[in-house]
Amino acid sequence: MKLVCAVIQPHRLDDVKSALEAAGVRGMTVSEASGYGRQRGHTEVYRGAEYQVDLVPKVRIEILVADEDAVSVTSVVVGAARTGKIGDGKVWTLPVEDVARVRTGEHGPDAL
Amino acid sequence: MDTFVIDPANTAWVLLSAALVLLMTPALALFYGGMVRSKSVLNMMLMSFSALGVVGVVYLLWGYSMSFGSDVGGLVGNPLQLFGVANLADGDPSDLMAGHGVPAYAFLAFQATFAIITVALLSGAVADRLRFSAWLLLTLVWSTLVYFPLAHMVWGGGLLSGAGPIGHLATPMDFAGGSVVEIGAGVAGLVLAVVLGARKGFGKDPMRPHNLPFTMLGAGLLWFGWLGFNAGSAGAADHQAAIAWVNTTAAACTGLLGWLVVERVRDGKATSLGAVSGAVAGLVAATPSSGYVAPPGALVLGLVAGMLGAGAVGLKFRLGYDDSLDLVAVHLVGGLVGTIGIGLFATGPDLLDGARRGLFYGGGLAQLGAQTALALAALAFSAVVTAAIAVALRRVMALRVPAEHEIGGVDLALHGETAYEGIASGRLASGA
Numbered sequence: 001m002k003l004v005c006a007v008i009q010p011h012r013l014d015d016v017k018s019a020l021e022a023a024g025v026r027g028m029t030v031s032e033a034s035g036y037g038r039q040r041g042h043t044e045v046y047r048g049a050e051y052q053v054d055l056v057p058k059v060r061i062e063i064l065v066a067d068e069d070a071v072s073v074t075s076v077v078v079g080a081a082r083t084g085k086i087g088d089g090k091v092w093t094l095p096v097e098d099v100a101r102v103r104t105g106e107h108g109p110d111a112l
Numbered sequence: 113m114d115t116f117v118i119d120p121a122n123t124a125w126v127l128l129s130a131a132l133v134l135l136m137t138p139a140l141a142l143f144y145g146g147m148v149r150s151k152s153v154l155n156m157m158l159m160s161f162s163a164l165g166v167v168g169v170v171y172l173l174w175g176y177s178m179s180f181g182s183d184v185g186g187l188v189g190n191p192l193q194l195f196g197v198a199n200l201a202d203g204d205p206s207d208l209m210a211g212h213g214v215p216a217y218a219f220l221a222f223q224a225t226f227a228i229i230t231v232a233l234l235s236g237a238v239a240d241r242l243r244f245s246a247w248l249l250l251t252l253v254w255s256t257l258v259y260f261p262l263a264h265m266v267w268g269g270g271l272l273s274g275a276g277p278i279g280h281l282a283t284p285m286d287f288a289g290g291s292v293v294e295i296g297a298g299v300a301g302l303v304l305a306v307v308l309g310a311r312k313g314f315g316k317d318p319m320r321p322h323n324l325p326f327t328m329l330g331a332g333l334l335w336f337g338w339l340g341f342n343a344g345s346a347g348a349a350d351h352q353a354a355i356a357w358v359n360t361t362a363a364a365c366t367g368l369l370g371w372l373v374v375e376r377v378r379d380g381k382a383t384s385l386g387a388v389s390g391a392v393a394g395l396v397a398a399t400p401s402s403g404y405v406a407p408p409g410a411l412v413l414g415l416v417a418g419m420l421g422a423g424a425v426g427l428k429f430r431l432g433y434d435d436s437l438d439l440v441a442v443h444l445v446g447g448l449v450g451t452i453g454i455g456l457f458a459t460g461p462d463l464l465d466g467a468r469r470g471l472f473y474g475g476g477l478a479q480l481g482a483q484t485a486l487a488l489a490a491l492a493f494s495a496v497v498t499a500a501i502a503v504a505l506r507r508v509m510a511l512r513v514p515a516e517h518e519i520g521g522v523d524l525a526l527h528g529e530t531a532y533e534g535i536a537s538g539r540l541a542s543g544a
Contacts, residue, residue: 045375045379045380046320046321046385047385047389047441048375048378048379048425049320049425049426049429051318
């Protein structure tokens with residue numbers, strides 16, 4: 001089993017979600033995140049006082065998948081999240097040792 | 113006094129105006145509350161509300177008497193003469209609106225709301241670090257030793273009125289408190305900020321406003337209340353009240369635009385905080401002047417106040433005083449512009465009863481000199497007495513909260529509450 005993690009632009013979330021659903025992905029976890037890569041932040045000015053804001057709003061998506069689906073799910077996310085501009089984000093995959101479904105107590109691939 | 117007859121229209125207008133001005137203090141709580149960090153918003157708002165409590169009581173006990181009671185040496189009214197205002201006769205000599213058929217208690221109600229908002233303004237200079245007990249004591253002492261004497265000297269026939277030395281030049285004019293309220297509170301804020309010292313991390317750590325929608329809502333309510341503040345100061349539902357209403361709004365409009373222009377040129381973007389700051393700066397400039405100038409004059413004074421205010425906000429970082437919410441840039445600068453500007457733009461009696469002529473309306477330099485003298489005298493009086501009060505209070509009690517309370521947030525440390533629910537908001541402690 002694999003965990004596909006993606007940090008993307010917040011305004012791409014709806015498209016990514018739709019694309020994943022169309023590709024047969026049945027569940028995911030989405031959370032609001034803050035961060036920066038090459039994009040860096042921006043400045044804000046309040047009554048003449050300038051603030052450098054390094055962290056910009058992002059959305060983090062986590063999807064548990066079977067080993068053989070990891071590559072295709074990654075390309076679905078990359079394709080749907082891309083705008084071509086700096087700040088589009090990153091997608092990475094991690095190995096997962098075990099998964100348990102809370103409702104039934106099933107373990108391993110059956111719990112996906 | 114036996115000839116006093118109530119004028120119902122004027123009385124209704126003054127009572128309504130008093131209600132409008134009362135609303136300005138909760139409005140100030142919103143305006144200021146949005147500008148501080150989320151860890152101290154309740155303390156900031158409570159400073160305004162507690163000024164309602166303390167000054168409301170003090171005003172009835174001795175504040176009215178010290179402002180408009182029988183003169184003692186040109187400095188102050190006799191606090192004992194009308195102490196407690198238990199039986200204040202309509203048409204009493206203290207009732208400056210008696211000539212308009214407005215009863216003394218209506219005049220008192222209107223003036224009490226002025227005292228409250230003026231004291232509440234000071235909270236902007238001491239944000240995030242003043243002990244609450246010190247604040248309560250400050251509201252009592254400052255209103256007694258600075259505000260009531262200033263109100264008496266300017267409006268109650270004291271040293272800074274036409275009866276005083278400035279009267280040899282020309283009778284100084286202050287319609288609704290450019291000197292008494294705005295300059296008095298503005299310079300006091302500067303002095304308090306200096307005596308108290310800067311917030312931890314001032315000029316280094318980010319202290320961005322935590323809720324600008326609060327601030328904008330507060331500014332809107334301040335503008336609304338300010339129409340009572342200024343147009344109500346006519347003491348009558350008359351021509352001067354109507355002109356004051358128009359001038360007040362005119363100055364707020366150009367103040368708003370002026371601040372935005374400076375920001376756009378200097379910082380690259382026009383901001384919401386800048387817009388409302390400029391509107392308030394314009395309202396401040398209208399306060400002394402709105403009853404004596406014509407709308408073109410109000411447009412200019414508001415614009416100048418907005419642009420100078422926007423320029424002055426950076427001073428505290430360069431000079432190192434933590435006037436946290438900018439009493440200097442908004443109230444002191446706007447108050448000076450409005451008070452001195454009367455000497456330029458006062459239209460004279462052709463347009464408004466009781467108004468003298470400023471320099472631009474053929475009045476020469478006399479009125480400008482009188483207005484400048486009034487502004488500087490009010491500034492000096494408030495600065496000196498506020499400094500004495502602050503230094504004396506610092507000797508008898510700790511003014512600042514401990515550093516760890518300031519860093520952790522005064523809402524929790526001083527009041528045992530927090531404004532916003534978080535993931536760790538706790539649970540009910542016992543079988544309550």
